[in-house]
Amino acid sequence: MTGIPTTPGVFTRASSGLVRQVRTADVFFFGFTTIALSYIVFTIAVWGAYPGASMELGTLIAIVGAAGIGGSYALFASMYPRSGGEYVFLSRTLHPAAGFMLSFSFAFWQMFYLGLNGAFLAQFAISPTLAGIAVQAESQALLDFANWTGSGWGLFLIGLAMIVSMSWLHYRGAAVYFRWQKWAAWLAIGSLGVTVVALALAAIGALDFKSNFDALAGAGAYDQVLADGEAAGVLPAAPFDLGQTLNYVLWPAFSIWFAITATSFAGEVKNAQRGMVVGIVSSQVLTGVVFIVLMFLYRGAFGNDFVLASAGGVPLDAPPFVPFFTAIAGGNVLLSVVMSVWVIAIAIFVGGTVLPYTTRTLLAWGIDGMAPAAVAEVNERNHSPHWAIVVSAVVGTAVLAMYAFTDWLTIVSGFFAFAVSFCVVCLWALVFPFVRRDKFENSPIAKRWAGIPVLSIAGLVGGVFSLFGAYRLTQDKVFVLDQGVMVGGAVAVFVAGLVWYFVAVAYRRSQGVDIAARYREIPIE
Numbered sequence: 001m002t003g004i005p006t007t008p009g010v011f012t013r014a015s016s017g018l019v020r021q022v023r024t025a026d027v028f029f030f031g032f033t034t035i036a037l038s039y040i041v042f043t044i045a046v047w048g049a050y051p052g053a054s055m056e057l058g059t060l061i062a063i064v065g066a067a068g069i070g071g072s073y074a075l076f077a078s079m080y081p082r083s084g085g086e087y088v089f090l091s092r093t094l095h096p097a098a099g100f101m102l103s104f105s106f107a108f109w110q111m112f113y114l115g116l117n118g119a120f121l122a123q124f125a126i127s128p129t130l131a132g133i134a135v136q137a138e139s140q141a142l143l144d145f146a147n148w149t150g151s152g153w154g155l156f157l158i159g160l161a162m163i164v165s166m167s168w169l170h171y172r173g174a175a176v177y178f179r180w181q182k183w184a185a186w187l188a189i190g191s192l193g194v195t196v197v198a199l200a201l202a203a204i205g206a207l208d209f210k211s212n213f214d215a216l217a218g219a220g221a222y223d224q225v226l227a228d229g230e231a232a233g234v235l236p237a238a239p240f241d242l243g244q245t246l247n248y249v250l251w252p253a254f255s256i257w258f259a260i261t262a263t264s265f266a267g268e269v270k271n272a273q274r275g276m277v278v279g280i281v282s283s284q285v286l287t288g289v290v291f292i293v294l295m296f297l298y299r300g301a302f303g304n305d306f307v308l309a310s311a312g313g314v315p316l317d318a319p320p321f322v323p324f325f326t327a328i329a330g331g332n333v334l335l336s337v338v339m340s341v342w343v344i345a346i347a348i349f350v351g352g353t354v355l356p357y358t359t360r361t362l363l364a365w366g367i368d369g370m371a372p373a374a375v376a377e378v379n380e381r382n383h384s385p386h387w388a389i390v391v392s393a394v395v396g397t398a399v400l401a402m403y404a405f406t407d408w409l410t411i412v413s414g415f416f417a418f419a420v421s422f423c424v425v426c427l428w429a430l431v432f433p434f435v436r437r438d439k440f441e442n443s444p445i446a447k448r449w450a451g452i453p454v455l456s457i458a459g460l461v462g463g464v465f466s467l468f469g470a471y472r473l474t475q476d477k478v479f480v481l482d483q484g485v486m487v488g489g490a491v492a493v494f495v496a497g498l499v500w501y502f503v504a505v506a507y508r509r510s511q512g513v514d515i516a517a518r519y520r521e522i523p524i525e
Contacts, residue, residue: 021173021175021270022268022275024271027269027275027276028279028282029182030259031279031284032346033185033346033352034261034262034353035256036347038347040291041128042251043252045311045320050478052244053245053248054240054245054248058252061245062256062288063285065257066256066465067458068462068465070260071277071462072426073085075445075458078273078445079443081266082267083360083361084264085261085263086102091519092520093428093436094428096516097501101497102421103364103365103497106357106361107358110357112395115159115395115397115403116400117159118159118160118163119155121158122150122159123155124321125346126146127154129324131143132318132324133333133337133340134318155403156404163351167389167393169352181349184349191338191345198329198330198339209328212328216316217314229305229308229309246468252291253469257469261354263276263280298322301326302329323339323343351396362375370504370505371504375388414490415479415486416480420470420490422466426459427459429458430456432456473486
């Protein structure tokens with residue numbers, strides 16, 4: 001809490017209707033799921049496009065940046081423990097227009113990824129894991145179904161099922177959603193532990209991936225993949241290259257940096273000061289370490305050269321992704337089923353982790369008068385913002401349909417806009433203790449290391465990495481196929497948010513509402 005009282009009558013109601021029922025462990029599991037370990041599949045698949053890059057070192061660098069970005073967001077959120085993420089603390093400390101514009105962009109792209117995550121569940125989780133099981137079980141029907149899940153209708157129907165189920169859980173309230181998320185996370189951790197053991201056994205030779213692969217794809221198939229890699233110029237592997245490693249950082253960063261969206265429901269966390277910092281930063285660091293462990297074991301189990309060369313395709317009717325190869329390494333159908341659980345469990349709940357940001361930000365806008373009051377309505381029985389959930393689900397479904405049935409969208413179309421938000425928040429964190437000295441000194445985050453505000457240290461680290469990330473996104477044609485579309489799309493959404501802000505302020509002023517007075521207070525919760 002900031003100690004700043006809320007003036008009676010500034011807001012039209014006394015509380016948001018949400019209740020504090022989220023624990024620090026829930027915030028950690030939320031971050032663990034948001035980071036979407038399942039999608040390590042495409043982080044591995046693109047490795048060969050960065051000759052000489054170290055996946056493990058690139059991920060370690062991304063973790064350092066994540067700690068700075070996560071620390072900046074978490075400290076601000078523990079200072080302003082309210083629904084709405086950076087909208088609340090930027091609008092109250094930097095400028096209302098900046099807070100609204102950046103949160104408008106972030107919410108738009110989160111809804112965008114609600115739809116894409118539905119498609120990713122089918123494309124990168126269900127399809128390759130089912131294919132691995134089908135090939136081992138010699139079931140053509142299951143293999144056909146696995147390939148259907150990667151088709152347009154497969155992406156749409158599976159994605160729609162995910163959006164509907166996650167929206168329903170959120171409608172039932174935070175307590176219900178986080179209970180399901182906790183059990184899914186524990187299930188994933190158990191399955192992940194089995195996978196790590198199996199990969200380690202394959203890495204030391206106790207399980208023979210090459211023999212298993214040849215048994216399924218034909219004698220000499222493994223060596224043929226390597227020969228194809230040499231013909232394509234992927235092999236022999238390039239020597240270590242620090243520059244390519246830095247370029248590769250974008251890929252693990254695309255997962256690890258996004259645990260900060262937990263700040264959107266800070267108003268529902270029982271101990272926000274502890275829950276935000278511990279939950280967000282620990283999930284980034286620990287899940288990032290798991291990324292590194294899996295990358296190391298994949299290379300050891302399948303062979304470094306095979307991982308590089310297989311991105312060009314393998315002689316099996318299945319997508320050449322690591323969940324598929326992991327199943328083959330195990331050499332047992334039942335083991336493959338167990339090892340597929342974490343991939344699918346996390347991928348399902350990734351969509352669920354998108355909804356809190358969009359729904360709580362819409363609610364915060366509604367409370368301030370920047371959006372229709374309906375999106376700020378909270379269900380009295382479940383304590384959930386039901387209309388905000390409906391809006392998010394509808395937009396997400398529209399995006400899902402575009403991804404499934406057209407080629408208009410790419411996987412990472414929105415990362416540049418997110419990176420700009422990270423830059424603004426981190427650079428503001430860097431200078432905040434000095435330009436808003438009174439607010440900082442009277443806050444619970446007025447802590448220092450070696451005399452330097454911890455918030456400024458986090459902001460400096462996060463600012464350097466997020467600026468680097470934003471710059472690389474304008475240069476990297478592997479990560480972003482069309483920089484013009486990406487930057488243009490991001491700018492268009494920022495401008496739309498700014499226009500919305502000024503129109504909303506003018507409209508409320510015409511109704512006699514003093515919006516400026518609301519922005520001088522912390523919102524209700």
